[in-house]
Amino acid sequence: MARRRNPRARTHPGGGPCRLAFSIAVSSINLCPPCWYTGLRKGVKVVAKELRHAAAGAPRTLAGEFNWKVGGQQGEGIDSTGEIFSQTLNRLGYYVYQYRHFMSLIKGGHTNYKVRAADHLIRHHGDELQVLVAFDQKTIDHNLHELVRDGVILYDDAFRARVPEGREVRLYGVPLTRIARELGNPIMKNMVAVGVTAAVVGLPVEAFRSTIEARFGDKGARVVELNMEALRRGFEYGAEHIGQVATLPQLPEVRRHLFISGNEAVAYGALAAGCRFLAAYPITPATEIMYWLIKNFPRYGGVVIQAEDEIAAVNMAIGANYAGVRAMTSTSGPGLSLMQEAIGLAGMSETPLVVVDVMRGGPSTGLPTKTEQSDLNELLYGTHGEIPRIVLAPATVEDCFYLTAEAFNLAERYQCPVYVVTDMSLGMSRTSIDGLDYSRVRIDRGSLMTQEELDRLEKGAYKRYLVTESGVSPRAIPGMRNGRFVALSNEHDEAGLEEIEDTSTREIQMKKRMRKLDDLDLSEYVDYYGDEPAENLDLLVVGWGSTIGRIQEAIEMLAADGYRVGHLHLRALYPLPKAKVRQYLAAAPRVLVVENNYTGQLGGYLRREVGFHEKLEGCHKYNGDPFLASEIYSRAREVLMNG
Amino acid sequence: MARRRNPRARTHPGGGPCRLAFSIAVSSINLCPPCWYTGLRKGVKVVAKELRHAAAGAPRTLAGEFNWKVGGQQGEGIDSTGEIFSQTLNRLGYYVYQYRHFMSLIKGGHTNYKVRAADHLIRHHGDELQVLVAFDQKTIDHNLHELVRDGVILYDDAFRARVPEGREVRLYGVPLTRIARELGNPIMKNMVAVGVTAAVVGLPVEAFRSTIEARFGDKGARVVELNMEALRRGFEYGAEHIGQVATLPQLPEVRRHLFISGNEAVAYGALAAGCRFLAAYPITPATEIMYWLIKNFPRYGGVVIQAEDEIAAVNMAIGANYAGVRAMTSTSGPGLSLMQEAIGLAGMSETPLVVVDVMRGGPSTGLPTKTEQSDLNELLYGTHGEIPRIVLAPATVEDCFYLTAEAFNLAERYQCPVYVVTDMSLGMSRTSIDGLDYSRVRIDRGSLMTQEELDRLEKGAYKRYLVTESGVSPRAIPGMRNGRFVALSNEHDEAGLEEIEDTSTREIQMKKRMRKLDDLDLSEYVDYYGDEPAENLDLLVVGWGSTIGRIQEAIEMLAADGYRVGHLHLRALYPLPKAKVRQYLAAAPRVLVVENNYTGQLGGYLRREVGFHEKLEGCHKYNGDPFLASEIYSRAREVLMNG
Amino acid sequence: MAKVADFRAARPTWCPGCGDYGVLNALTRAVVNLGLEPEEVVVVSGIGCSGKISQYFGAYGFHGLHGRTLPVATGVKLANRELTVIAAGGDGDGYGIGLSHVLHAIRRNIDITYIVMDNHIYGLTTGQLAPTSDKGMKTKTSPYGSVEEPVRPLELALAQGCSFVAQAFSGEINHMAEVFEKAIRHKGFSLVNVFSPCVTFNKVNTYDYFKERLVNLDEDPNYDRHDRHAAIKKVLETGGLVIGVVYEAEKPTFEDQLPGFPEEGLATRPLALNEADFAELEKQFV
Amino acid sequence: MAKVADFRAARPTWCPGCGDYGVLNALTRAVVNLGLEPEEVVVVSGIGCSGKISQYFGAYGFHGLHGRTLPVATGVKLANRELTVIAAGGDGDGYGIGLSHVLHAIRRNIDITYIVMDNHIYGLTTGQLAPTSDKGMKTKTSPYGSVEEPVRPLELALAQGCSFVAQAFSGEINHMAEVFEKAIRHKGFSLVNVFSPCVTFNKVNTYDYFKERLVNLDEDPNYDRHDRHAAIKKVLETGGLVIGVVYEAEKPTFEDQLPGFPEEGLATRPLALNEADFAELEKQFV
């Protein structure tokens, strides 16, 4: 996945009060939030211990990308503004990454929609901002810290915008609501704002037609034209009163991209893998998986059932898998916790099961609309007693597609629960990708009995839990003659016909279940990104899931400073490919484990499985927002300096 | 806890087919069940690598104790037989330990009731058996391996008893059912069996009167006399046809003992700590906790509510704690898994909560009537997101009393969930103990606001989640003036009045919650038993919970072989007293972690928290039965030999 | 005596026009009319837009888990019988994930008032099908119209012998306040199902929809709300589109029947046992 | 055509005289009469003595978790509509921990037959209070007599519009077999509550107790089991002590109404998508 080196250095993500509110919880010393990171990136004066490596390389300025954000009150159409702008940029051929910041309420509060467009593949919503469209003062207060020094703010002149003293910002009041009223509906202010944006970045209004038609086509031409008119009015105002104040990056060669979110890719991957049954209960941020399959299953005979709660949902999925259909459930933290007893049922009865967990800020109801990577412990160690389980962690939307598809193979091959874990930031952010290689989708239903094989057996001789060397027993599907068995949540013997409690049968069956994963090597899901072998590195950064893009951009910043930093990303967490992980952790002089949680759950897990207690440093963020690249960069610099 | 050296060496727990069906799952090599342990204990010929220490000391024979077991079909009164015999022995002044082996069905199958009586405190149901009372052949087949070489079998001559060739056993057919029929009810066969037992061990029939009266008194004198008559008939038959074939140990000086089970002690400790609310749902092996509090709460105004399921039960307990009452719930594995979402609620809302988990064989419905220590992972890492929690693990029935009482103090001091984890073998086995020191029961309700303090505050100024240095905020109780707050499952700020999502408040409150346990040092709950400092040992055995007695007896056997073996027992598991644990693990040359589960959950946890990956060996048993001392002894010998 | 202003709390974040404002308003009036002080009342709420009411009502609050409103409320009431306990949540919270807890709470008849803000939609999660959504209802999770029959709260409550069953409508706040007052005054479990329109995601069951259809039983002189069978009959006839007290019966409460359960709140009793207590208790183990 | 012997399986471990033997016997007869083959039937059961029936009935079985019988059965039926799916469990399993799943399964009307072996006690856990235990019942967890009102399965099912509601009694196996046959033949959700005495732990609701009280509706010529209101009235009058078909209605099943849901079982359809499928699906993301 070659990444073009970024010609323009990165400008400081934001002057003014040091809003880089993230914590550097180092397992040893507990640094206060990085107020030491005071200076502007350009002439950065890092008030920290003397830098061992001089800040070599050109000042970091953002090249090849454009960062725009619209913000305002929830329920005011902010999302549709962002969607129209981002979809259009994707259609034009840019690589786009969009991130929605919203609250757990319906009207009011503050929501914003960030759109980052670049000339290269990006997996991060971006540390900074060139143009902010503000429908209220809260939007300015909440996002000013992200705006580059001479960034642009377009605000609806229905309110008086205030910007702190001495903050170099190009401020333009625009009569968004007034123009919208003239068009007959104040909600059109969003489309007017897109028009103004088009003008300030030099995009023609017609560039938006296909998106407008795709979105409002079914509501009739009149609505399409009304929206186009709002775009035009905004464009005219922008061109006349502001002019082009920002430039879009060059268009990449490969222009046809898929603009798809993690949740959509998970659902699409499931359909591709032959999944035809989803039972789920609505919960932010996982509900889009339901929507996508509700929309697309009918053509392929699939069924989505909205269960009365998560316990019903996961047990429905287990019943459907038992009856021979590839079935799944999808939820977030609270639902995952409710499903723990059923996870044990799938494990003990050796019934395949795919469970998707789109993590959100915890604990408990926590931060329903925010992102976090804090369910790892429960995924690895949840349910009473011991069962085999598999935990896959997609890092990108492509992974969401491929790993979900592979999860159905693994679930049937190992006849056990398989988790696919993403989070709010990966699940709900649409990313432009070059495409999906459908030839990679294989369907391997593992060890299934055929009717012929059953017919050859004596009557009643089929043993569902046959003790085999691999531990996996061939599975009959209800409806097949002479394949009778009882899937049991109690301990049982080979025959799988009744509860058995004697000690030797128990031991045999326990070992049989637990050795099933012995031959599963997931090391292909542990990827090392680095030009140098690990032993030559100054630092190895380890991450999992949605942090991949942030880590890679931070590493570019570190490389610009002359540091040799490698990156190990884990897409499979259980069974852990210990040998491969150990090899990199042993070789690297320093290791920084980056994760969106408070206690360093991956760090703890690595210590347990492969050790390196002293070597593993943590970079933890748990305030509900995804990592910024600069936050990982700062923490890495600190670890590098402590040598 | 000085233990008198055991003069009589231990005879081999059983000849015949090597029934020591336990696994030695050594993390490195996977030994088959210990068939190598073939010879009889006396002239033991250990077919293993050459013993570094010659088997010094007299042959191990059991001294100062008597082991008796009655077995038969469930529903035939086996339990009452065992209860009457064990209660009588306790009343006479012996130290008794009883263990019930039963199946997850009501009638039929095989159940047995072991009674071990000794002249010293015992915490293990004993490796061997002197007298077996068998109501059916299954009882002989199932328990013969435990019978000492010239052990006694009293069987109901209503069936023809068979014993394998060459097995030296004193077999006596007794007309138990016939005599019972003469008394008018075949079920009296149990009481007749007790009478015969009295004769063969030299106990007068009158010794049983107080137990019989305590048990049947409320059913009238006639019933009492009928039972006494059955005892007499049995005694007469035994005296006449068999005579005394076994001897009870000498009576200890301290004769007044409490004969109490772990479940009863947990319930008693809760009442002593001021708990006045239990919400629970019936589940083996935890239901006795409900029974004891249903019986004893009314006198003290307490209430037990049988909830519709475990999720209702734990949420009821949270509501009662929130409203100022010390409240708890009690369950086993399946219920624990259902409670994980609510555990997060207690953590986030900072509401005290005591949850008792009486572990049973898993996974899923698993082995409902068997014992296991396989919920540790879920106790330590269950629920989504991150919360402070405390995990206490009583090892003895005294611990069940003291640690449950302390759990209520810890829950209110740290305003978080506190687990008290025992298992079926500790929970459902009655043990004779010298007594309980009620002065150790303190009631410390932690940081509570008083009405005066609230009155002094301005109206509405009370902050439920006040950010304090310790992280603990003074708690108002509903009903107090000017103490209004909302206990929130969402993220919130100091005031505790509404959901708050901003990043800095989130960080402050997350740190506040998580630092609450920083000052909690549970090292007093880590006990080292050993005459030598750890560095002088050949081996350190580490255990937790109910294995304490088995480990101590195994260490005595090892000591008799000349080995210096220490014992570290963990009664507190979270927060782990790392310094103290590390100190012993570092000093000891070899470490064996003994636990009733397959994957070595404590071993994995210790590796994560303190390392010593290579040094920690495992001794795992997961077939549903508690450890025998000889199983730990054999595994220890193996580790010592691999030195 | 507390006034309405004493029960003011955080400003609601509900959408303008949301039916829940009416519920908050009516509940405040009811407690004031009953002469209750803020510290004597606890509002236990579930998760949903409706569940935020515990933050906007100026009494003690507990904002718990989705569907577990009544178990928490049960614990609060048994811990301190002197508290007036109001459980409040949405139709998803109560009749979807929490339905079993509702029926078992009815069986116990603990003195709790349970207010369900029934908007026939999942509001907070932005518009999915709810258990009470009419059959055929188009939502984000039923784009072709739902195929399930809606839960019938009144019929289920009556079938299970609920000792106080009433319905109210956010469009008639005065009447709702009266119903709440009666419900709180009723000794035992009171269910008040409130048609509380979600103006954002449910364009079918709107204020007008209910205005055109609702029948007020409190204005029907010959309706006997003490006859369970008549109540069932009326609900069947009207398809449940009634407001007012549907059924009311004197039944002993759980807490009154519990052997040894003290009058005053458990929370206010001494905790420690004395020597004599221990000596007595120990006898069981000798 | 399969015979009774073809449905023989493991020997039951139930207590001699347990009502569940009768249920096993009647169920076997019913499926044989319906001409069903063992491989066409799946028995999904919960946890309890009753829940062991999936081990003793010679068809495919799923012995799941306490209270989750119907969600698993729902998944099985939707996965393969050609299977005859019987859900079976105890009164604790169904009306205690599983009550919400029962009512939501009724709402969906999926073609499943749900048999509840209602012995008014928790048998397998040796005699605790059950949701259906009569008020005042003395058990190990209610030594002073229970204070809760029992769950009323028939009234709740009728209130929620269950399309087939019947009751049977282990003391009348022939009649029970007929009821089972009708229930299985009924297209949609069928609830059959069976009085199945627990001879070991429930000394109140015994065979005799029911023999003296039960009224057989199938023998009542002028009982119209298609009139829900009449059914409700009858159940109220008899206190629910009836056997036979209480109510029956033709209602579309969930699976019939689902858009795009194929006739043949999902389990038997091809899984892989072809190039054209992917090209079509991808359009949504361009």
Ligand SMILES: Cc1ncc(C[n+]2csc(CCOP(=O)(O)OP(=O)(O)O)c2C)c(N)n1
């Ligand atoms: C265990 C769990 N599952 C799902 C959710 C997500 N969730 C939040 S509110 C809600 C439903 C809200 O609907 P309702 O109860 O009717 O309240 P309303 O918003 O309509 O007032 C859901 C499903 C959750 N918070 N917890």
Ligand SMILES: Cc1ncc(C[n+]2csc(CCOP(=O)(O)OP(=O)(O)O)c2C)c(N)n1
């Ligand atoms: C989650 C969970 N809670 C509790 C139990 C313990 N348990 C096993 S059977 C049972 C009740 C059995 O009663 P019922 O359902 O009426 O069946 P019966 O034994 O009477 O046939 C309970 C509570 C369990 N297995 N799982």
Ligand code: SF4
């Ligand atoms: S979404 Fe509906 S229920 Fe929620 S606040 Fe808005 S109007 Fe009320």
Ligand code: SF4
């Ligand atoms: S305990 Fe009761 S329900 Fe269970 S098998 Fe025995 S008689 Fe049947």
Ligand SMILES: [Mg+2]
């Ligand atoms: Mg709602």
Ligand SMILES: [Mg+2]
């Ligand atoms: Mg029952």
